[in-house]
Amino acid sequence: MLIVMNHTATQADIEAVNQAVAEMGFSAAPIPGSERTAIGVLGNQGYVDDSKILELPGVQRVIHVSKPYKLVSRDFHPEDTIVDVAGVRVGQGCRPVVVAGPCAVESEEQIVRTALFVKKAGADMLRGGAFKPRTGPHTFQGLREEGLELLALAGRESGLPVVTEVMSPDSVGLVADYADLLQVGARNMQNFDLLRELGRIRKPVLLKRGMSATVEEFLAAAEYILAEGNEQVILCERGIRTFETATRNTLDLAVAPLIRELSHLPVMIDPSHATGKRSLVPPMTLAALVAGAHGVLVEVHPEPEKALSDGPQSLTFQGFERLMADVRRMTDFLGFARE
Amino acid sequence: MLIVMNHTATQADIEAVNQAVAEMGFSAAPIPGSERTAIGVLGNQGYVDDSKILELPGVQRVIHVSKPYKLVSRDFHPEDTIVDVAGVRVGQGCRPVVVAGPCAVESEEQIVRTALFVKKAGADMLRGGAFKPRTGPHTFQGLREEGLELLALAGRESGLPVVTEVMSPDSVGLVADYADLLQVGARNMQNFDLLRELGRIRKPVLLKRGMSATVEEFLAAAEYILAEGNEQVILCERGIRTFETATRNTLDLAVAPLIRELSHLPVMIDPSHATGKRSLVPPMTLAALVAGAHGVLVEVHPEPEKALSDGPQSLTFQGFERLMADVRRMTDFLGFARE
Amino acid sequence: MLIVMNHTATQADIEAVNQAVAEMGFSAAPIPGSERTAIGVLGNQGYVDDSKILELPGVQRVIHVSKPYKLVSRDFHPEDTIVDVAGVRVGQGCRPVVVAGPCAVESEEQIVRTALFVKKAGADMLRGGAFKPRTGPHTFQGLREEGLELLALAGRESGLPVVTEVMSPDSVGLVADYADLLQVGARNMQNFDLLRELGRIRKPVLLKRGMSATVEEFLAAAEYILAEGNEQVILCERGIRTFETATRNTLDLAVAPLIRELSHLPVMIDPSHATGKRSLVPPMTLAALVAGAHGVLVEVHPEPEKALSDGPQSLTFQGFERLMADVRRMTDFLGFARE
Amino acid sequence: MLIVMNHTATQADIEAVNQAVAEMGFSAAPIPGSERTAIGVLGNQGYVDDSKILELPGVQRVIHVSKPYKLVSRDFHPEDTIVDVAGVRVGQGCRPVVVAGPCAVESEEQIVRTALFVKKAGADMLRGGAFKPRTGPHTFQGLREEGLELLALAGRESGLPVVTEVMSPDSVGLVADYADLLQVGARNMQNFDLLRELGRIRKPVLLKRGMSATVEEFLAAAEYILAEGNEQVILCERGIRTFETATRNTLDLAVAPLIRELSHLPVMIDPSHATGKRSLVPPMTLAALVAGAHGVLVEVHPEPEKALSDGPQSLTFQGFERLMADVRRMTDFLGFARE
Known part of the structure; x- marks a missing residue:
């Protein structure tokens, strides 16, 4: 899962996301960019519900790398x-x-x-x-x-x-x-x-x-x-x-x-x-x-x-x-x- | 219901459609045009299943004037x-x-x-x-x-x-x-x-x-x-x-x-x-x-x-x-x- | 930009992607996951053409974080x-x-x-x-x-x-x-x-x-x-x-x-x-x-x-x-x- | 062309449509039905602009039998x-x-x-x-x-x-x-x-x-x-x-x-x-x-x-x-x- 922050997100916003990811039991890997920061989520076993993350200030969108199916894959x-x-x-x-x-x-x-x-x-x-x-x-x-x-x-x-x-x-x-x-x-x-x-x-x-x-x-x-x-x-x-x-x-x-x-x-x-x-x-x-x-x-x-x-x-x-x-x-x- | 005949439909095709409409209990009203003939179907109470008509030779398509709902209309x-x-x-x-x-x-x-x-x-x-x-x-x-x-x-x-x-x-x-x-x-x-x-x-x-x-x-x-x-x-x-x-x-x-x-x-x-x-x-x-x-x-x-x-x-x-x-x-x- | 690798990508595949990103003038930040690895691309100023990356072995897809417009944004x-x-x-x-x-x-x-x-x-x-x-x-x-x-x-x-x-x-x-x-x-x-x-x-x-x-x-x-x-x-x-x-x-x-x-x-x-x-x-x-x-x-x-x-x-x-x-x-x- | 009248169209509405069709140089063939009347248009050479008809009171819709192309047909x-x-x-x-x-x-x-x-x-x-x-x-x-x-x-x-x-x-x-x-x-x-x-x-x-x-x-x-x-x-x-x-x-x-x-x-x-x-x-x-x-x-x-x-x-x-x-x-x- 990748969390894309807004152009205007503050350092505090980014840290709040890191913490929320940690509370979900995963690790957060921030990727600073020239326009905006993205945060990689590591350690998830399959699809993760993104609702909580999307709620946090400064979050623009969440990109899922995992799929909502596994047994048929x-x-x-x-x-x-x-x-x-x-x-x-x-x-x-x-x-x-x-x-x-x-x-x-x-x-x-x-x-x-x-x-x-x-x-x-x-x-x-x-x-x-x-x-x-x-x-x-x-x-x-x-x-x-x-x-x-x-x-x-x-x-x-x-x-x-x-x-x-x-x-x-x-x-x-x-x-x-x-x-x-x-x-x-x-x-x-x-x-x-x-x-x-x-x-x-x-x-x-x-x-x-x-x-x-x-x-x-x-x-x-x-x-x-x-x-x-x-x-x-x-x-x-x-x-x-x-x-x-x-x-x-x-x-x-x-x-x-x-x-x-x-x-x-x-x-x-x-x-x-x-x-x-x-x-x-x-x-x-x-x-x-x-x-x-x-x-x-x-x-x-x-x-x-x-x-x-x-x-x-x-x-x-x-x-x-x-x-x-x-x-x-x-x-x-x-x-x-x-x- | 309107039945549109192909440009190449013969008079026999048209008559077969007329007869099929009659067998369904309705009346047929042919409308000859310069390019093709269309046949109006009169007397139906609501939506009519068009499968039988669409099968006949020379029929291009059927246009429904009635709707598949009546009580909500x-x-x-x-x-x-x-x-x-x-x-x-x-x-x-x-x-x-x-x-x-x-x-x-x-x-x-x-x-x-x-x-x-x-x-x-x-x-x-x-x-x-x-x-x-x-x-x-x-x-x-x-x-x-x-x-x-x-x-x-x-x-x-x-x-x-x-x-x-x-x-x-x-x-x-x-x-x-x-x-x-x-x-x-x-x-x-x-x-x-x-x-x-x-x-x-x-x-x-x-x-x-x-x-x-x-x-x-x-x-x-x-x-x-x-x-x-x-x-x-x-x-x-x-x-x-x-x-x-x-x-x-x-x-x-x-x-x-x-x-x-x-x-x-x-x-x-x-x-x-x-x-x-x-x-x-x-x-x-x-x-x-x-x-x-x-x-x-x-x-x-x-x-x-x-x-x-x-x-x-x-x-x-x-x-x-x-x-x-x-x-x-x-x-x-x-x-x-x-x- | 985020590059998502296949579940079956090898370490050599990942390194080849890192190198290609470097050749484009950007930095690569690998994010290993339990199912697959993703690689963040840092340093790009705006939208990057992803064709070259998509060609490399082991790459599943590329996700754009930047948009194809900037002046209207x-x-x-x-x-x-x-x-x-x-x-x-x-x-x-x-x-x-x-x-x-x-x-x-x-x-x-x-x-x-x-x-x-x-x-x-x-x-x-x-x-x-x-x-x-x-x-x-x-x-x-x-x-x-x-x-x-x-x-x-x-x-x-x-x-x-x-x-x-x-x-x-x-x-x-x-x-x-x-x-x-x-x-x-x-x-x-x-x-x-x-x-x-x-x-x-x-x-x-x-x-x-x-x-x-x-x-x-x-x-x-x-x-x-x-x-x-x-x-x-x-x-x-x-x-x-x-x-x-x-x-x-x-x-x-x-x-x-x-x-x-x-x-x-x-x-x-x-x-x-x-x-x-x-x-x-x-x-x-x-x-x-x-x-x-x-x-x-x-x-x-x-x-x-x-x-x-x-x-x-x-x-x-x-x-x-x-x-x-x-x-x-x-x-x-x-x-x-x-x- | 077939003109479908509203369920509530009056006889005067129908006659006004007949007349408009005549003014366009075509013939009108009314097809009374149990729910509504439809009016066939005869004599048109190809696609007819339906705007004028659609404006008339009591008209529900117009169905085209001709196509907007002829040379490619x-x-x-x-x-x-x-x-x-x-x-x-x-x-x-x-x-x-x-x-x-x-x-x-x-x-x-x-x-x-x-x-x-x-x-x-x-x-x-x-x-x-x-x-x-x-x-x-x-x-x-x-x-x-x-x-x-x-x-x-x-x-x-x-x-x-x-x-x-x-x-x-x-x-x-x-x-x-x-x-x-x-x-x-x-x-x-x-x-x-x-x-x-x-x-x-x-x-x-x-x-x-x-x-x-x-x-x-x-x-x-x-x-x-x-x-x-x-x-x-x-x-x-x-x-x-x-x-x-x-x-x-x-x-x-x-x-x-x-x-x-x-x-x-x-x-x-x-x-x-x-x-x-x-x-x-x-x-x-x-x-x-x-x-x-x-x-x-x-x-x-x-x-x-x-x-x-x-x-x-x-x-x-x-x-x-x-x-x-x-x-x-x-x-x-x-x-x-x-x-």
């Missing part, structure tokens, strides 16, 4: 974590995975048919929402428990592990009974009670980045899960909110290689939610693989024009089949052995 | 809603209220002392967090139930109604036992299970705007609460996330008069979280009153330099006293009768 | 600068000024009529665009030199100093022949050739904040003008670009008091461009005065419904007259003596 | 434009190009050495800045005309066409004497005088997207160049400004395929400025090619640790050589014939 855990989703391995060195399926589970026919199709086309997992977070209360909110049952059924029939969203701490147990991978949606990335609850289960978690979360906050949110004992976490970039409205969100693809540097956890990309536009999904899926993503989530629907949500960004069966052929060729090209 | 509810918080009235025509207190309840001494002081200085309600959402898991998370008890105690001793945050659906009952006004924090603005639960209680709710929520999404989130039967909702702008880092967030003060146009619900401003900087709190508090806010939330701490969170944005007792003198003069100037 | 120039626009004084301690007029000069009748009206209503300066930056080339681009002549005429007839935008370095001379205050528009805030040219004239400059410029970049842009010798600069916040689309831009009003802390230059607010909505202009104008702005720019048009640009955000004569009555009462209330 | 120009830069062809169907070189021309030795190296490694053009836009005035601003001469020299010695930035209208002639492709930087994307001047020359232009420009504004800026008669324009995405600070900017890669849909102009990607971090440049370069970019701009410097600007994002010679091997394999894989 590659600094202290250099080996890559491989997440195992009912036998499908996700992470560095593994062939990238494709998670496919509709935005929402709508009926047995819809989800089973999709599951069998995406399995045949080469998908590794099945996705489908049972609990749907929607902007307004007057639209379809998901089939809820019935949706979970249908998703699990489709998983069994196709042999694919299933992924679905959990929206509140008290439904974690229920969702974990059906899902192989529990998803935290972007709106809930900082629902800390939910994260803590997911840290206590023995199933892997797919944590989506919040719409306006920095990478630092994203990793700190994952830290909540790891801190409770669950290290099986996959991070997923799904587009951030910016001023641009030509796409649904702005896909921040550069975070795939960046997160690989900062953390040992696997990282996936969701080009469907990120772009919101069917025609952009195939190029961004392939780009994600090339940028180093350990997997992608792709929305597929038997009849997108009848989908109850997110139709415009869902691929048709035919579109998905074409994309999977490209994914297979690209993954081979990138040097991954077929499983 | 002034269009259908022209009279202002006055929210009653244990006898303190908030809303149009009422003298603007000042909610003051520390970010977090830390001890009996701290919260009672603050309560008595802010009451004497002229505050209308006491705020204090018992459950604290924090970016990383390794920092102070609040005193939880003990914090609620201390807050309620401070409320009784000072005679001030108390406001505190609730973070999950299953703690709504607990928090409602202690609080006069239940706050939903920015990170939980779209925690829909929580909103629904708050819609079922008989206490007022203070809904904070999400860091990256549009005004439309903000009002749609409030709609979740009203849709369950609770109309006692106060909206609160607390700064949005932008590219600017000189302040903690960017205070979007213009939404105060804007929300007054769009909705009948009262709107408050939180200059402490919005700016994150003590010196900016007084000018922005006064500006908020002038811009038409029905109240403000201000962080006050007996010893900000020892605060466990948000010290740098908390006013000292002396600073708050000075601010309240200005608030009183300004409120008088604006023509509000003293209560 | 209050640190080195504590007294407030008062800008004199043809006799109208703008800055700390002066009665806040109101600059009013149409977005664009459209005709002699329009601009003279407006000038006489706003003068009578109490405005201090007349604004009007002759060169108009527009998103696309197929819309009205201003009357150009004819517009300058008409504006100057209206200024003479009303007795008001005139403000107008200059868009390129080679038209600075021309615009300076007519205008009392030369405006740099938001799109040109980092048109450095233009800024340098304006630094060489002897007339005051109104520098508008870029749509996505940080306060630091805004002040550094002003530094270009001061560095060439012209200290008569007024800074103007006119809304920044964010994800919110309910208003044209997001008025970042908190920068008014913030800039007053950071710089000695006066700061004005443009609520018309910031909100883009006529009904929001009066409340945000008054809020700006209360927040500490040294003036406001308000668009006024005799017939907004016939304006060639920005009609929806222009006040009518009647609306402006009402606003000026409120401005007068508020300015009196704030304790400014009438001129 | 694929709607009216379905065939792809191929830009020819001194014999190097850029655009659909051509092998993607790599433009490489330092941020700034610093010396003859530096630029010639770099030119020869990148040519040997397989680059198609040489980049190098002679006029450098920098945030503050106290840092290196480029060698200016001397830089142009050195760049041209390096181009001749290596046989590579050269690309460099032009910052003001009055230096367009000078820069065009030396450069094969004239670059407009992000800060100048809406420097309309500069764009118009570039529309009058007979050399190709590389237009960089502004830091906070929407795709629509980006295309409308290009329209300024085409409207003056120069159709040889390459669009370049170089990262947008968002709340995220972990990378220098946010690379909005999805605009590559999006712009290919909307426009016939070629699109390139600059991963160096977009990410600001050397380690992210190779993965994002390859991802750009896969996403459909017609070329990339990559910063390369013989000694990045001594670069006068942008060192941390510049590749070393060795790093560039490795990247070019990957680019060659990827381009082959994507099916482009070697030139």
Whole structure:
């Protein structure tokens, strides 16, 4: 931690800061400069709350050198974590995975048919929402428990592990009974009670980045899960909110290689939610693989024009089949052995 | 709803859209233009899901004329809603209220002392967090139930109604036992299970705007609460996330008069979280009153330099006293009768 | 400047950094920590280019303590600068000024009529665009030199100093022949050739904040003008670009008091461009005065419904007259003596 | 164009709008709805200024169906434009190009050495800045005309066409004497005088997207160049400004395929400025090619640790050589014939 003093800070101000640092159990190392003095703080183990320092007279600002996460950081855990989703391995060195399926589970026919199709086309997992977070209360909110049952059924029939969203701490147990991978949606990335609850289960978690979360906050949110004992976490970039409205969100693809540097956890990309536009999904899926993503989530629907949500960004069966052929060729090209 | 066709859409495409609109139970009114055709949709009662239409060949985009909220809209509810918080009235025509207190309840001494002081200085309600959402898991998370008890105690001793945050659906009952006004924090603005639960209680709710929520999404989130039967909702702008880092967030003060146009619900401003900087709190508090806010939330701490969170944005007792003198003069100037 | 080393940096890495700092003519002060070492840089006079340091092995990042501006900073120039626009004084301690007029000069009748009206209503300066930056080339681009002549005429007839935008370095001379205050528009805030040219004239400059410029970049842009010798600069916040689309831009009003802390230059607010909505202009104008702005720019048009640009955000004569009555009462209330 | 009336608009309001539309020379087609009336506008040729309509009583908002650009739109120009830069062809169907070189021309030795190296490694053009836009005035601003001469020299010695930035209208002639492709930087994307001047020359232009420009504004800026008669324009995405600070900017890669849909102009990607971090440049370069970019701009410097600007994002010679091997394999894989 570095404390930057005002240009006008007095020697007494500087000494008061030194003393406050000492009272916190750390050492202070003043660095006099031509314009102002800065004071280095030594001996802290990780992130320090800076409120007390910021209050002192003459203090301009505090700069943190440590990060608000440690367990998810590659600094202290250099080996890559491989997440195992009912036998499908996700992470560095593994062939990238494709998670496919509709935005929402709508009926047995819809989800089973999709599951069998995406399995045949080469998908590794099945996705489908049972609990749907929607902007307004007057639209379809998901089939809820019935949706979970249908998703699990489709998983069994196709042999694919299933992924679905959990929206509140008290439904974690229920969702974990059906899902192989529990998803935290972007709106809930900082629902800390939910994260803590997911840290206590023995199933892997797919944590989506919040719409306006920095990478630092994203990793700190994952830290909540790891801190409770669950290290099986996959991070997923799904587009951030910016001023641009030509796409649904702005896909921040550069975070795939960046997160690989900062953390040992696997990282996936969701080009469907990120772009919101069917025609952009195939190029961004392939780009994600090339940028180093350990997997992608792709929305597929038997009849997108009848989908109850997110139709415009869902691929048709035919579109998905074409994309999977490209994914297979690209993954081979990138040097991954077929499983 | 208006459906805009591609420049290259055929007559058959247009007819297919007309038919799809008819199947949804609405009427289609094609508007041929020189560059492209647009198709108006008539007869819908409120927001229509556009997924099916967007799937059809030749459709470029769909423009919504209706909004994803109705109960919170002034269009259908022209009279202002006055929210009653244990006898303190908030809303149009009422003298603007000042909610003051520390970010977090830390001890009996701290919260009672603050309560008595802010009451004497002229505050209308006491705020204090018992459950604290924090970016990383390794920092102070609040005193939880003990914090609620201390807050309620401070409320009784000072005679001030108390406001505190609730973070999950299953703690709504607990928090409602202690609080006069239940706050939903920015990170939980779209925690829909929580909103629904708050819609079922008989206490007022203070809904904070999400860091990256549009005004439309903000009002749609409030709609979740009203849709369950609770109309006692106060909206609160607390700064949005932008590219600017000189302040903690960017205070979007213009939404105060804007929300007054769009909705009948009262709107408050939180200059402490919005700016994150003590010196900016007084000018922005006064500006908020002038811009038409029905109240403000201000962080006050007996010893900000020892605060466990948000010290740098908390006013000292002396600073708050000075601010309240200005608030009183300004409120008088604006023509509000003293209560 | 503080150099933060990686967790894995070796002693040799640290020594190489120390040496590089020494070669730049500064002293290095290593601060060993439990997680990583940081190295303070002493002796620099102002901002240092960090490229060379960032290249060295083991360096994680560089943190700047100095700012990219010095002449505009209050640190080195504590007294407030008062800008004199043809006799109208703008800055700390002066009665806040109101600059009013149409977005664009459209005709002699329009601009003279407006000038006489706003003068009578109490405005201090007349604004009007002759060169108009527009998103696309197929819309009205201003009357150009004819517009300058008409504006100057209206200024003479009303007795008001005139403000107008200059868009390129080679038209600075021309615009300076007519205008009392030369405006740099938001799109040109980092048109450095233009800024340098304006630094060489002897007339005051109104520098508008870029749509996505940080306060630091805004002040550094002003530094270009001061560095060439012209200290008569007024800074103007006119809304920044964010994800919110309910208003044209997001008025970042908190920068008014913030800039007053950071710089000695006066700061004005443009609520018309910031909100883009006529009904929001009066409340945000008054809020700006209360927040500490040294003036406001308000668009006024005799017939907004016939304006060639920005009609929806222009006040009518009647609306402006009402606003000026409120401005007068508020300015009196704030304790400014009438001129 | 669609005009949306307020819920409370009267029949007289609607008729007044109909009449105003008629006076503008268009036809009005009212679409009564259950909540409100909308009015379609027929017969307009392209974008219509909406100011007059927005002024009328009862009008809530106006929705544009046409775009502020036409010449750059694929709607009216379905065939792809191929830009020819001194014999190097850029655009659909051509092998993607790599433009490489330092941020700034610093010396003859530096630029010639770099030119020869990148040519040997397989680059198609040489980049190098002679006029450098920098945030503050106290840092290196480029060698200016001397830089142009050195760049041209390096181009001749290596046989590579050269690309460099032009910052003001009055230096367009000078820069065009030396450069094969004239670059407009992000800060100048809406420097309309500069764009118009570039529309009058007979050399190709590389237009960089502004830091906070929407795709629509980006295309409308290009329209300024085409409207003056120069159709040889390459669009370049170089990262947008968002709340995220972990990378220098946010690379909005999805605009590559999006712009290919909307426009016939070629699109390139600059991963160096977009990410600001050397380690992210190779993965994002390859991802750009896969996403459909017609070329990339990559910063390369013989000694990045001594670069006068942008060192941390510049590749070393060795790093560039490795990247070019990957680019060659990827381009082959994507099916482009070697030139």
